[in-house]
Amino acid sequence: TVMAAPMTNDQSCFFALALGVSFLKCLLINAYHSTDFEVHRNWLALTHSLPVPQWYYEATSEWTLDYPPLFAWFEYGLSHIAWFFDKEMLVVQNLNYASPATILFQRLSVIVADVVFFYAVKECCKCLREDKGKDLLGKPSFILTVLLLWNFGLLIVDHIHFQYNGFLFGVLLLSIARHFQNRHFEGALLFSVLFNLKHIYLYIAPAYGIYLLRCFCFTQSNADGSLQWRSFSVVRLVTLGTIVLSTFAVSFGPFIALGQLPQVLSRLFPFKRGLCHAYWAPNIWALYNIADKAFSILGVKFKLLDINKLPKASMTGGLVQEFQHSVLPSVSPLATLVCTLLSILPALFRIWHRPNGARGFLRCLVICALGSFMFGWHVHEKAILMAILPLRCSSDVFCIITESTYLLGLIPLELICEFVYPLTVWQKTFPFLPLMLTSVYCALGVTYAFIRLYISLLTCSDNTKKIKTQ
């Protein structure tokens, strides 16, 4: 009674973790922020100052609006609060405006928006199987809470670099949680909203589509888990369709009415960018690039290639443009699309054929995210978060990415890149080398994880009995 152990109450523990990480986020308010900060300030300004028809045409700043309309409305809502902090940030012409009040407001908006993420994590914890006897620190819900709330990748991207991923992932995790809780309409609605907030979630739309069609529209399965064609429910399909379409209507409707749809789409899907970002995301194309570089160096060395005909510093110049490979065939956007689809098809086929309930859906979702990351066009390394965060929830698969030797290898790699390399002679001639090494090393790790995850999905046994109790 007097000496009561402080952490027996799960609720208070969750609150403590959430509050603690929020305090840390507050301390990061004055840390470095990237150009994304200016991006969002610009969007605040243009949604506030300009009428809706001009939102997707505005180009005073180079950071044009390239998220779907619902996000624009979100920024519009924020801009009304921003007005009380510093009116100057809402002037479109004030490029790179970063007064202390602006920084405070923007940072606080991310911190407050993370409340959605907190709620979603709480809901995800409810879906876990609880072992009553365990000590608090060993409980799956505690571990999941810590892994998600205190995820340092998310902290760095959201609260230093500056983005709203916490908020968006909150919506995603909430949608997943709803599917686990068999509240599929809500899950579908949430996903439609999410897609209209940030269209990168197109990557995982196939997983949603196939899962909902197979497990929700077909209301029953046969005893062996195979499809029962007769149990198709038109009502459910139509309801789902209505939910999705009405969300799109609310979001894109005004722009379709104004005849601006092509313009909006061109802003959302700018294919003029190169295969890889300035910093190579650690995916297949990083490995492809390094192979191309290696071949070209070898080819020049063995006099098989003429050095003058090769493009100079094509991929490693740190720029964002379209490129041609030297030795291996160049990769076009269509090629990446085909590769991505091929990489996720087996997983989609698997959950169609032998669904494993919500758990199988989650694995498929992660594979879709990873597959798109691996083979996609102009992928940002931040996109890996889309695979990592749902992966956390899939606790039994988590151990794949903790292969200790590989992770330990990161330490010498970083030591070399950050400390040793700058002191060498190559720093000036090959400044991109450390980044390239990091990308390649991580690409190997991600590829390995992808393969292991796939094997796990394809070889896991049916757990239909367990799923019914969830």
Add this chain to the structure above:
Amino acid sequence: MENWSLISLCVLLGLTSRWAVSFHSYSGAGKPPIFGDYEAQRHWQEVTYNLPVHEWYFNNTNNDLNYWGLDYPPLTAYHSLVCAYVAKLLNPEWVELHASRGYESHSHKLFMRATVLFTDILIYIPAVLLYCFYFCDGSSKQKVATALCILLYPGLILIDYGHFQYNSVSLGLALWGTLGLGLGWDLFGCLAFTLTLNYKQMELYHSLPFFCYLLGKCIKQGLTGRGFFHLVKISMTVLVTFALCWMPFLSDPKQPLQVLHRLFPVGRGLFEDKVANTWCSLNYISSYHVCETHLIIAGGHSGIIMLPLLLKDGLLLPYVVTSLAFLFLSLYLLSALERSTEEELRLGLYRKHTQHWLPKLNLSRIIKWKFWFSLVAMAALSFTSVWLKPPAKLPDLFPVLVSVLSFLHFLGFIIYFNQVQLMEPQRKKSLKKTN
């Protein structure tokens, strides 16, 4: 979860919050020509690196003592010298004689903050962990919780990683000294404490308890027998340590005198900025064998004392965040308020006196109310200091109010701690265990 994992997590959390605070401004940032403590430390690196030892504490053309002259004992100077060597390797401009005055850059800030972190990890943090595990009561989880709270103590973080100082070295060494004495390693304790005395002369505040404790121990063992021998060993340790630290200054009688003159500037006023008083608060909190309730009550208040200083340094945000985090965390983890029965708070003496006329007085409840009241007072004072303008006739109203409030609290603490000390039953059992 295993203890080691928990401890590592606590340490990492402590390090993260320290590093997060170091993003913010430091004392005297961008304020020529005098700047602040940060520039003082940089200047000492410049002086110790470029000038020979016998010129460090003297005024001459190369060393203007009016511009942040060295006024800490030799160990600080040696520490600055070591840092200067590292600085020279990274960027000689940082310690160039005269030319580097007022040098400010992002990479230099990174370097300086890193030096603080390095000494923290080396000296202070291990001391805290050992202290919690050997001297705190409760289960291992509670010990870890106490360690976490101590590591997240805002006063030290704000001063060391915000304002910029190396208190972690002196406090850490003092803590090692206490640990040594507590574990029965008297000579080690003496060594550590002598080193901290040679790092910051402020630690003289703690020297009397050390001296009295050791003397008492020797007397107990019998001044004619073992006790005398022990006393000799202790004295030799202290003298040899002093000699080693002051060796470069012993060649010429003028040297030690000048150093002492710099260390104890009787010429200055009684209140050298607010730093002197913040010192008292830091030392006061960390030196006592405190249980959780004491820690929170005392620790929570030290932040407010430093508020005027922190505001001057542009550290309002870290102050608010770290203070709130510390208060919340200690209340949550240590459930201190639940454990504030009369027995826990050792209010026996008060009880005896008040029993006569106020038998129904619930002292523990009064303490709880007092705690909340002073928190509210702190918050209100913080708010007014930041957002309200003082009346024209009383421009220093808020700092004075802060000082008065703090003084009242400390007076209360002194009375309370003295009472605890005097009423403390003999802790023979715990000493026997550790010896």
